[in-house]
Amino acid sequence: MPVFFALLSLCANALLIILFLLVAAFLVYCLYIKYIHVNYDYIPGPPRDSFLLGHAPTFLGATKTDKTIHDKLLEWAEIYGPVYRVNILHYVSLCVSCPEATKEILMSPKYPKDKQVYKKLFYLFGERFFGNGLVTAQDHELWYKQRRIMDPAFSSLYLRGLMGTFNERADKLMDKLGEIADNNVQANMLHLLNCVTMDVISKVAFGVDLDLLNKSSPFPKAVETCLKGMVFYVRDIFFQFNPKNRGYVNEVKAAARLLRTTGAQWIQKRKLAMQNGEDVPKDILTMIIKTAAAEENMTEEDEEFMLDNFVTFFIAGQETTANQLAFCVMELGRHPDILEKAKKEVDDVIGMKQDISYDDLGKLVYLSQVLKETLRIYPTAPGTSRYIPESMVLDGIRVPGGVTCFFSSYVTGRMEKFFRDPLTFDPDRFHPDAPKPYYCYYPFALGPRSCLGKNFAQMEAKVVMAKLLQRFDFSLAPGETFDILDTGTLRPKSGVVCSITHRNYTN
Structure with missing residues (x-):
């Protein structure tokens, strides 16, 4: 018995020591958060929801209620100015809407x-x-190496050669x-447009014919x-640690595995074709394989690296374009006068031609304005962030090094100071003679890390929209909402349900 009580006493003492250490660690952490507050609270910003969590409850609340957090960021920008502070635990981020700072x-x-955001996208x-793919790579040399190898797949010459596929897939729609x-x-236009853009990226980037408009596939659901x-x-x-979310977490992991397993199969098939001396297209898949082949000795990590870029291009190459097209249809459905003007231009440029040429795209000036205005109000990839390693001055505010700056094209695109009457859909803002927005419109980001597929996406969007306007009349279903769903990218929450009729060309 004395031994038992001695062991019991030791256990109790051990538990007390552990409890003491935990309490001490928590107090030290609280002191560190207080230190962060003292060092950054001179920067304007909204009141924190709590001392410990900062503004995290606001972000979580928006996520759980399907609200767009960018609306809150816009509200804060109007109140606290072009550079303001956001706290989450011990992290400090600065939301920047100042054009000069954005440019710099x-x-x-x-x-x-x-690193905080993009490192989390390595795993899900x-x-x-996404791993260390072109979008998420933080090391400049690693990114530059990938970008240099990928560039030929997005050259003007190569993109011209894709017009046949753009036309063919748009015709299927x-x-x-x-x-x-x-x-x-x-018609649920968002669903149909997702199918056609996924068909396009699968065909032109990976040489695979999915034909999603006529065949069922797990890929659209997996991406979503x-x-x-x-x-x-x-x-x-804390989401993944909540037992109630375990089923959903497993579903997400299974979807990620499906995409990477599919990528491994497609890559292996293309590698065998290249090894056998077969002619293969100079598409994204070939470039992904060449990226890894640049390494002298292929490792298991190099194989994963190829899959990182597969997932990156498979998702980025279709999701944002489909959402842009759906938002465009939604806004044209709301504005019959703009719709008629876009139709007239298509009739003048395309007429009754079956195929749209590369030269035709350059003549569709007003349609370009419509697509740009769509991305101003609805930037489907709404923001990007950069790490500031050293102290600098932003809009007159001294900012210590070691913080993250977040840039939201959604915020700047909806600010009166940059765009008069910003919630009005007005394509003439982007008329060739209109003044160009100064570093407040960047739906594809800016600078060296801007979207590699920008021209690809806008060519595809023009072909699809031009054919739609050429052949059909459409109107939004009664009761259609115009809410935005934030799923990392922005998409129309309702799906843009429309009534479709053939255009009548008889006089």
Whole structure:
């Protein structure tokens, strides 16, 4: 018995010591947070929701209620100015809407992507997701090496050669819309546009014909699941530890595994073709393989590296373009006068031609304005961030090094100081003779880390929209909402449900 009580006493003492150490660690952490507050609170910013969590409850609340956090960032920018502070635990971020600061930071290679956000995208609930791909790579040399190898797949000459595929896939969508019109049923435009953009990226980037408009596939759902899961993973550090979320977390991980497993199969098939001396296209998949082949000895990590870029291009190459097109249809449905003007231009430039040429795209000036205005109000990739390693002055405010600066094109695109009557959809803002926005419009980011696929995406969007306007009339379904769903990218919450009819060209 004495031994038992002695052991019991030792256990109790050990527990007390552990408890003491935990309490001491917590107090030290609280002191550190207080130190952060003292050092950064001279920078304007909204009151924290709590001492410990900072503004995290506001971000989590928006995520859980499907609200767009960028609306809150816009509200804060109007109140606290072009450079303001946001606290989450011991992290400090600065939200920047000052054009001069935006130019200085985004246009320079010396400010890397924010390690806190982009490092989290390496894994998704423990499952490798974007990894060290072109979007997430923080090391400049690693990124530059990838970008240099990928550039030929996005050259003007190569993109011209894609017009046939753009036309072919857009025609498949027109055929589907024709069936919908003939059957007098409504069309969920977001779903259909997701199918066609995923078909395009699969074909032109990876040489695979999915034909999603006519065949079922797990890929659209897998992409949507990963992106929504990514929002919870980045914004709620406790989400994965809640037992109630275990089923959803497993679903997200399974979706990420599906994308990477598919990528491994497609890469292996292309590598075998290259090894056998077969002619292969100079597409993204070939470039991904060449990126890894530049290494002298292929390792398991190099194989994963190829999959990182596969997932990056598979998702980035279709998601944002589909959302832009859906928002564009939504706004044209709300503005019949703009819709008619866009149709007239398409009729004048394209007429009754079956195929749209590369030269035709340059003549669709007003349609370009419509697509740019769509991205002003609805930037589908709404923001980017950079790490500031050394102290600098932003809009007259001295900023210590070691903070993250967040830039939201959604915020600047909706500010009266940059765009008069900003919530009004007005394509003439982007008329060739209109003054160009000064570092407050950047839906594809800016500088060396701007979107590599910008021209690809806008060519594809123009072809699809031009064919839609050429062949069909459409109107939004009664009761259609115009809410935005934040799934990392921004998309129309309602799906943009429309009634579709064939255009009548008889006089």
